Every structure is written in C-alpha cells, then in structure tokens.
Amino acid sequence: MRPRSSRSKLSTIARHGRLKKSNPVTTVFKFIAAALAVLMVSGVSVAAIAAYDVVASVKPGVHLENEVEGEPGPKFSAIKGGVNLLLVGSDSRKGQAAVFGGEDETGDLNDVTMLLHISEDHSNASVISFPRDMYVPIPGCPDGKGGTYDAMSSQKINTTLTYGGLACTVLTVEELTGLKIPYAAEVQFGGVMAMSTAVGGVEVCVAEDIEDKHTDTYLKAGKHTLQGLAALQFLRTRHGIGDGSDLTRINNQQVFMSALLRTIKSSETLSDPTKVYSLAKAATANMQLSTSLNNVDTLISIALALKDIDLDKVVFVQVPTGEVDSGVKPLQPDFEDMFTTIAADQPIQLGGSTGRGATADPDAPATPEPTASATPKPGTSATPAPKPSVPATVLPDSATGQTADEFTCSVGRTLNNQ
Template sequence: MTHVQTETGPRESRRAPSRRRARPPRRRRRVWRWIALSLVLLVLAAGGAGYWLYSDLNGNIEGVDLDKAIGDNRPEKLPTSGQNLLVLGSDSRSGANASLGTGKVAGARSDTALVIHIPEGRRKAVAVSIPRDTLVTRPECQAKDGSQLPSAKRVMFNSVYSLAGPACVVKTVEQMSGVRLDHFVEIDFAGFKGLVDAIGGVDVTVDQDIHDKSSGLDLTAGEHRLDGTQSLQFVRTRHGIGDGSDLGRIGLQQQFMIALLSEIKKQDLLGSPTKTYKIANSLTKSLTTDSGLASLTKLAEFARSMNGIDPATMETIMLPVKYDTQDPNRVVAAQPNADRLWEALRKDQEIPASAKKSPARGGGSGSSS
C-alpha cells in the first residue's frame, strides 16, 4: 500500500507577523492529504481553504437532512469522538454521465459504497467496502417520488439508491451494521472523471491483461497512466478479473484509491489556483452531502478535525461475504465475521483478523498498511 510522508518545510527566521502568514498553507496541505482518503472531500477541502473560491463553489453543493429523512430510528451515537462517514459513488446515466458508460442502465445506482471509520484520537482510518451485489434487508423509506417504500428482504444493496436515494442507503447501512453514520458524501461519475482529468491522470499497475467489453477497459499487464474515462472504466470493471463478480471490482477500487492518493501527494495542487478551481468546480457540481457538511466551510472544518490522521495508516477491508445459496450471482454477509467487523466499528475497537476474512472468492482479507 502506498505510504505518504508528510512534508514539512524549513523553518523561517522571520518576524512573528511573517510566520503567522506562513501557517495557513501548511494547515491546508495537511487537510488536503487526509481528505484524499475519501476521494470526494479531497478537492473540496482545497476549495474551502481557498476562501476566494467560496462564493462560486458553495452553492453547487446539495445537502440532505438525514435526521428529517431517516427519523429517530437510528443506532445510538458512539460515546466517543470517533466518526463514521459513508462515501457513495453513483452511476447515473443522465446529464453529464450519459456518455460515461457502455451498458444500457436505466436510472442510477450506488456503484461504490465505503464506510470510513475514524477512531477516537483521529490517528488512523478504516475503509469498509460493501459489495453492490450484497443481498440486504431494505428498511422502510421514502421513495424518490415521495411515496412510502415498504421494507423488503433480499434486495440488492445498490438498488436501494436507485429507488429511494442516499438517505435510504444511510438507513440501510445503519440497520445492517448497527453503526451510526455521522455523515455521508456522494459523488457521481462525471465529477470523478473531472477530478482525474484535472490532475492529469493516475498511474496504476495491473498484473494481468484486462479486456472488459462491459466497462470498455482494455489494458495489458504492466504500468498505465489512466485518464478520467479510463479511470471510471477501471473502478467499474468486473469481467475478466477474479471470478467476474463484483468482488474483483472492489479490489480494483481500493487499488485505485491508493494510486489516486499517491498522485495527489506528488502534485502541488494548492500551488496552482487555476487547477484547484477547475477540480473544485467540477466536483461541487456533482456532490451531495448530509446537511452537516453541505458547505465549503463545514467541509473544511471537518477536514481540519482530521489533521492528525496519517493517510499511510488507512486499512481497506471488504465486508465479509459468501455466495448466496439461492442465487450464486449474489452474495450475503458472512457470519459471524461480518458481525464482528461491525461490532469493532461500533465499539471503536481494533478489528480482529477473523472479521477481515471473506469466504467468497476474491474477498481475501483486504489490504492494510
């Protein structure tokens, strides 16, 4: 896993006023690096750090009041300062996303779901990937058309978003895990593509040829620099790798997240206002958050509270799953491993090794650093 070292500049032998002026950029750099862990908050923290961007970008962000949308039937908040963040990547085929996919998919689905846990003390982070093909019990939610959507068993996890939106996904994750989610951030594929193109691409290494007609990805084994479109193909690829299921795709998504973090580390994005604005403008237009994060100021404040986290300590895990006995194309949570994983997050404890093991092929134990 890529290790990121914090850069510190030489001390300046200037008078106090000059030192005070020099401090904010260092704080903003620390904010920028941490936020790369969740991909989405990455750019917005930089936008928030550049106060002159505020008026142009702040209005782009869409906010959802989770307490109003979900109600009071939620897990109890941890009696610690730990934080839990749900990061969603949506694959709507409308608007700017229309040209980003090769398949004919109606509506929108949550193509990527990460529960990021930041334990008390803010010294490390854990990212848990939930396979989109996981069969779950969807709680009663309000549908997108305003009607009441009844609870249903054995529905695909990524279908929850298409029927009822991000608030219902939050409610579903909370009820299946017992983990109270403090915030959520959603970005659609168009914003993701804009991020990669704005930074000039991301380097990845693949161990074998990948030819996936469904996603359009066509790579030979070796090193490649991916542009925005190729990056989307990379994180959406599932055929031609592993067992051809969603489980192999999760491995690619985790690999790409680390590669993206490494690329951002190498670039002085805050030193280029034009590039920073281009990235932030693209992402804020494609961003939805809970109301607690729905402004550049709130995003920057949240990011600053995470300054003590070393990105190199982040651990990536897949929710332990096994193939469904009724439908081998679907997976279900593997017990007791899955319960042990969620319990560790709820109690802000170290995750036991058994909670990282997935019986389904391609599940493995995740990667850590």
C-alpha cells in the first residue's frame, strides 16, 4: 500500500500539471496512421518487412491487467470483432527535444486521454476524448514492484499516468466506462512533429485569429498548413482557443485530427511509399505500446479493420461533462448512457455542436450528390443491395464533436480577450 507521504507528493505533481508549460498534446491517429501506413507500403511482403522495422523502434511493451500474454495475433487479416484501444498523451520531457524544457520541469501526466472504439462489424469507429481536468475515481493500481497503490475516490484523470503508469490509466477508464480495454499506447511530443512533417503538413482552418504567448502560437484567420513544431504548438494551445479552457482545446484538437485523417487517407499520401513509411516510423518511434500491441500481426490486423471505414463513420466526441470547482465531472445520465450505447456496439451520431472551440468551415467543399446506378445490361445481374445498416443512436447535446468528413475551423482567441 502507498504510504501517506506518497499521496502528498502525488497531489503536488497534480497541481504542477495545471501550470502553463504542462499543456502538451498528441493525437490518436499517430497510432492509426502507423498501422495503416505499414499496411499500405506497396504490398504485403514489403509491408511485413516495413512493419517489423517499424515495431523494432518501439520500446518494450507495458503489461495491462486484462491482457493475455503470448496470445498470437491474426496473420495479415482484419482483427475479429470490435476493438477498444486507449491512447494516452504524456507530458513527460524525458528524452524529448530541449525546446520542451528540462526533464525535471514536469511529472508524467496524461494530459490527453482518448479511447478508440471500432465496431464489431468494422463499419464505424469513434474517438472519445476525456478532459484532463475531469475528476474520476481511481482504482487500486499496480505499483510495478509487486504491490498496489491505494484507490482514490476523486482525482483528476490526468494523474493516473503518474499514479500507476499506462496500466493505471487503462484500469481507470475501464472502471469509468464499463468497457474492457485490452490495447493501449502512450505517445509523446516528438511524434506529432514528425507525423505532420511526414505527410507534408496538415491544412487547418482558423475562424478568428489565434494568439497564445504560452505556446508562441500566432495564426491569422484563414487556412494554414502546419508541420513540425508549428503543428505541435497548434495542438497544445489552450489560451488562444475558444474560452481558454481544456474543453475548447479538445475541440481544436478534433479540427486537427479530422484534417490529419483526411490527409492520411488521401491518395496523395497512400500512393507515396516514402510518406507512408515515414509516417509509420514517426509514430512508433515516439510511443510505448502495451505488450498486447507490441506485435506486428496485431498492428496490421487493427489497420485492416480501420482502413475501409468511411470518413463520415468516424466520430470524434468529447464526453459529456459538468463544471465543478477547478475542473469538470462526468455529466449524468448522459455520460453513462453514451457508454451503454458503445458497450452495446451501437453506432453513435452527434446531436450537439462542435463545441465552443470549433465551428463549421464556410468554405468547405460541397458534398457530392449520389450518382444513379447504371441500368444492368440484359443477361447480367444487378449488384446485390447492401445490407441495411443499424440506425445510429443520437447522443445528447452535451456530447460535442464532429465526424472526420466534416470541415471545421478553430475558433481563435486574441491576447486582448485573455
């Protein structure tokens, strides 16, 4: 059990997590892109060689409490059934570039926590963001030395990485959502920079000027193609977005992630072996996988489950929350209802807005009209009608976000309004 003095130390680290320099971000699609890129490198044989080289750059796996060690993954085929995979963005400066500060400037906080859910039939996916300042119960977590840390009834979710590592973050989200999460990855600063550069930059839309002296981010209203440090700082900015809260920062992240996914799935990226291979290396060189993911076959099998999902079937959603002193908490019953729907593997549809940190792009390309099917020639059979899809469950207005095919703009905030 953890001595009382350890609790005090943890509380101190948690408070430091609210300082201006502890606002890192990374995106869920660093992992998705890595797996997808490996798969697409000009054929299965080349993909296999590339995949082994890419995975060789990943650190040894982190054991999760619910995974089965030594369980083999499928061989170059889509994974069977659904997938729940937790992506954790760490603010640790350890091993990172000097521009992010010294290694002793922060603790190891998960300032970004996202859950990727792929449906059983691989027809849709959701990327669920949990605000870093959300108060949650933290279960007893393994301390890495054969013991167990004490459970806590209410702490910010971003302390779980410090409290018990990646395995503790997974246990916390499992208890919070009722879902089993057998896969997880922890990612760091450098991956965002390398990923955005590997695809030649990501074009984002800014509705009003963004000014943030804390991340040195100054962007005029309009379109910007960001890569490297500029892309990372765009994702880190909080003061320059919406109302300056972490909730509107998540909206901003969703603007970037949607644009990144559209870029990754574009023909210009997937038809360029150099880009896709660089993408995979950029991702995995800056992440730590659970042992369940540290397997080439598993990485590729998840990629195969993802690659054919249409952009309009990928939903980015922020969990419903309500305000409390110095943070937020899950908003009930909306929060529980949302995860009941996901646990039942029902597709979800957003009923609310993009949130205060994002807005629709007025210059978005028009959605093409569906074309009429050609009349089959005599003696030939018409294409069988597709199976009817399961109707989506509309989430309450408290769940904000967007789909990957929606073009949105970040709502900026100038220094005069801060």
